[in-house]
Amino acid sequence: MLKDAEIASKSSKIGMIITLVLCFIFAIIEGFDLQSMGVAAPRIKAEMLLDSRQMGWIFSAAVLGTLPGALIAGRIADAVGRKKVFIFCIVIFGFMSLLTPFAKDLNTLLLVRFLTGLGMGGALPIVITMVSEAVPEKYKATAVSIMYCGMPIGGVLTSVVALSLTADHEWRHIFYIGGIAPLLLVPILIFLLPESKAYLTRSTQPKSKKQTLVEVLFAKPRVLITSSLWISFFGTLLVLALFQNWLPTLISGLGLNKEQASYIQIGFNLGGSIGVLILGFMLDRLNKFVIVASVYSGILLSLIGLAYSNSPSSFIIFATGCGMFVIGCQSILYTLAAKYYPTEMRGTGVGAAVAIGRLGAFAGPLVAGYLLGTGQSEIVVIASSIPMILLAAISALILLRKPEHSTNRKESLETATS
Template sequence: MDKHDTLHTSVDVRDFINAAPVSRFQILISTMCFLIVALDGFDIAIIGFIAPHIRGEWQLSMVSLGPLFSAGLLGLMVGAFCSGPMADRIGRRRVLILSVAWFGAASVGAALAPNVAWLIALRFLTGLGLGGAMPNAITLTSEFSPERRRGTLLTLMFCGFSLGSALGGVVTAYLVAGVGWRGLLAIGGLLPLALVPVLWFTLPESVRFLAIRGGTQAQIAATLRRVAPSHVVTGQTYSAADDRLPSSPVVQLFHRDYRRGTLLLWLAFFMSLLLLYLLINWLPILAERSGLTLKQASMFAGLLQGGGVLGAIVLGVLIDRFHPYKVVAVAYLLGAASLASLALTDSAVWLAAGIFITGFCVSGSQVCANVIASAYYPTSNRATGVAWALGIGRIGAVAGSFGGALLLAAGWSNAGLFTILAIPAMLAALGILLAGTKHRPATQAPDAVSAPSPTALS
């Protein structure tokens, strides 16, 4: 091609990223998002670890702790629902950095709370930022990842959440005696605030967002030059094939081309997070009822999280190689089978193995469901699609937390509980599998892990 022809060449930014090797710049973006979700996980988990110390200092009843936990979950829900449409209008970068600064500042404020009412209010405000950070970290990482490696890069990035959650327990064990619960909340706020200037200078805006929202060619070319300098040619123009639909990002979720898939993804997210949060909150009690010591019972939460991390990595590689919807649906079904099998024996060894397998299949599948959601929607409402799916999932998380209490109060045996818990996993598998059969019109340009056409995966 001569220079004159080059001047008239237009390149789709998605094709540009897909054609280039994974660069240090893309790894840097994934690393920054890894740190964000790690701090997100730390701040979400820390309240559970410090709750006994808060209760002791203020002489609170167990009932009084309920609103403290619920406030954070409510904030996560509202933050997710609000941040997605905002990011689809003003940019992923701005909303992501604002969310990190917001939950950092709110966590520092919570450390100064004079009473439980103020602490509840500030935990709600913290949740708003936390709810906005995660979906936008997923979206930004997705839009800078080549389709052939998206599953691997996103699942590795999302492992930061599990790491941050686990670190909450370790940090509490070693530091709470010295700095108190207020000091731990302050740490959970100061770390993200310290990260904000780093994010400001390292994170770019999504080139796909710029291409559909009026970004200049110079801006897009400058960012793509950091991805693959040798692929940027003077005079080329850049565009995005998945043009903006003529409606708001939220309304687009219910566009005729996405409505069915949106509802099916919501079903999967709701059921998946209902199951996971029920297990996270009540698994130690279930294990203790099986005859284990309190220390042994507490370790089962670690088995669930550890299985989830390994499952996310393995399944992330598999969805890059095979049909992603089928891989995730099969994993959910294996998780359901694992849970049902726990009703057949009281063996501590099998209970440990079954919980690990459940974490591998269900928690790992939930991470991959985030990958699927991030690729299911067009650029114009991708952040909204991911954020609202997570918001619906948070409703499931609340339902799971309260549902476990109701089932235990009703006198359900462990065998009965494990049997009934297989149902949400099966429904999550059904939602993902049916979402994968949705046919897109030829005018759309879905990503590699979006809903396949009847003949092949796009």
């Protein structure tokens, strides 16, 4: 019996490591695609003769697709399993990204980017859920942070690829890479990725009455949790998407050349990688309220510093700070979303929060495009994100006053919504 227990424990650890590694690789690929349009934007804009408002819609098309993708995929994953839905979403994401370079006009480009976002949005809440369910409770924040660290690493790779492209028409290579990589990952996931044990355990238990989406999200114990998460996700992702898509263009508008803008983008993403790892480690070990308050304070200071920078070195410093705190903060929110919902509704809860966050990410590039299109300066665009960060910070701190869902206690699924 003891030997069987040791074998089971070893098998469980191997499954956990495989899940973390594969989800980390996916995060790199998704991070690459999330910033591919921002890096390619100046060249696409010149080739297709587009204005700033049209570019804002292109940036937001993929983000808009992630909204229904996250909500629908998370709900289905709670019903039929994480792995199947995850792989299906990656296939959509890969094919649509690969089709992006073949778009010949604005409408086709908008449609392809929307469908790319549909796949990306569906995969993201599932990968967060799978990682959080693969590790013990006390390591959830660290595990999600390690996985999410792949996102800014992917962004760095996007900038590195962009630096290697000499001709303007070569922007298409970014999307060839971004499309082929997820499709190559699919067969590996089919054969190696284990299904979530938490989901499998839950699926063998007697089924209780299935709750509606409204009951899952807004039953009496979860009204404040869901509302606070949604506001925090919306505000933080609005700022993150604004910088992921518009940072190279904003920096170029302030007088720096394309090469300097690429280095600043690299600084933003490297800062994000550092922030994600450090903050995830701290979140599992220190006072969450203090950490979240400090992170949002760091975002505000970095935004102010970036708005008033006047040299390439100061731009790099404050862009790195923005990446460290904004991307790190988003990783914290993903961890909290997974902690505040039980297994049987985790995919739905995380998916809904991601969907609302993507609504903010959809608005961010549009707001920037509108402000630039009306003649506002780059400094005004950066400063316009400060009110949303303040609102997101307040909501996140309110959330932390509520107790997390504990895996050691049962939560009644028959809670009244009144």
